[in-house]
Amino acid sequence: DIQMTQSPSSLSASVGDRVTITCRASQGIRNDLGWYQQKPGKAPKRLIYAASSLQSGVPSRFSGSGSGTEFTLTISSLQPEDFATYYCLQHNSYPPTFGGGTKVEIK
Amino acid sequence: EVQLVESGGGLVQPGRSLRLSCAASGFTFDDYAMHWVRQAPGKGLEWVSGISWNSGSIGYADSVKGRFTISRDNAKNSLYLQMNSLRAEDTALYYCAKEDDFDYWGQGTLVTVSS
Numbered sequence: 001d002i003q004m005t006q007s008p009s010s011l012s013a014s015v016g017d018r019v020t021i022t023c024r025a026s027q028g029i030r031n032d033l034g035w036y037q038q039k040p041g042k043a044p045k046r047l048i049y050a051a052s053s054l055q056s057g058v059p060s061r062f063s064g065s066g067s068g069t070e071f072t073l074t075i076s077s078l079q080p081e082d083f084a085t086y087y088c089l090q091h092n093s094y095p096p097t098f099g100g101g102t103k104v105e106i107k
Numbered sequence: 108e109v110q111l112v113e114s115g116g117g118l119v120q121p122g123r124s125l126r127l128s129c130a131a132s133g134f135t136f137d138d139y140a141m142h143w144v145r146q147a148p149g150k151g152l153e154w155v156s157g158i159s160w161n162s163g164s165i166g167y168a169d170s171v172k173g174r175f176t177i178s179r180d181n182a183k184n185s186l187y188l189q190m191n192s193l194r195a196e197d198t199a200l201y202y203c204a205k206e207d208d209f210d211y212w213g214q215g216t217l218v219t220v221s222s
Binding site (some may be wrong): 096 | 168211215
């Protein structure tokens with residue numbers, strides 16, 4: 001199975017901060033990676049697909065980059081509604097595997 | 108608008124069975140693979156099972172292999188998960204998700220395994 005190592009597991013940031021979250025795959029997954037946002041009591045919502053494509057309706061302050069084994073989700077200017085938990089997911093090979101999550105909290 | 112609505116969760120004793128359903132609308136159901144993903148209370152996301160558009164390809168997580176069975180009825184736009192021999196560690200919110208890139212998710216149905 002491909003292991004997805006996500007870091008950090010949590011972070012504290014202020015509104016307006018630039019935030020970066022990383023996922024590393026244990027083997028190459030091309031760009032078969034998505035980023036998801038989950039708020040308490042809600043289902044995950046996809047923000048980024050194919051590593052760097054912005055899901056329709058998602059604010060442009062979210063961006064993704066990377067290919068192969070290292071991937072990054074960046075929030076350019078953190079907004080109050082962005083405080084949530086973020087997950088990466090690889091779907092290059094079975095079984096699909098998730099990163100452990102990054103909880104973004106208010107500083 | 109894509110909609111996925113899970114149902115069938117509840118409180119069940121260890122060793123018993125439960126069948127989850129996911130009703131799909133807003134897209135051509137039989138064009139897409141479907142998946143089940145679960146989330147234990149306070150924990151991360153875990154893929155459980157997936158099925159191709161024509162049921163020709165099916166996969167399971169090792170943690171549920173031999174106990175859970177995924178199926179679909181394309182005529183009814185529905186996905187199912189038959190869960191047998193349930194254990195306490197199967198307690199989770201179960202989501203269905205569309206396609207192999209997991210673009211849309213339902214709101215989940217809660218399964219609690221406890222005596």
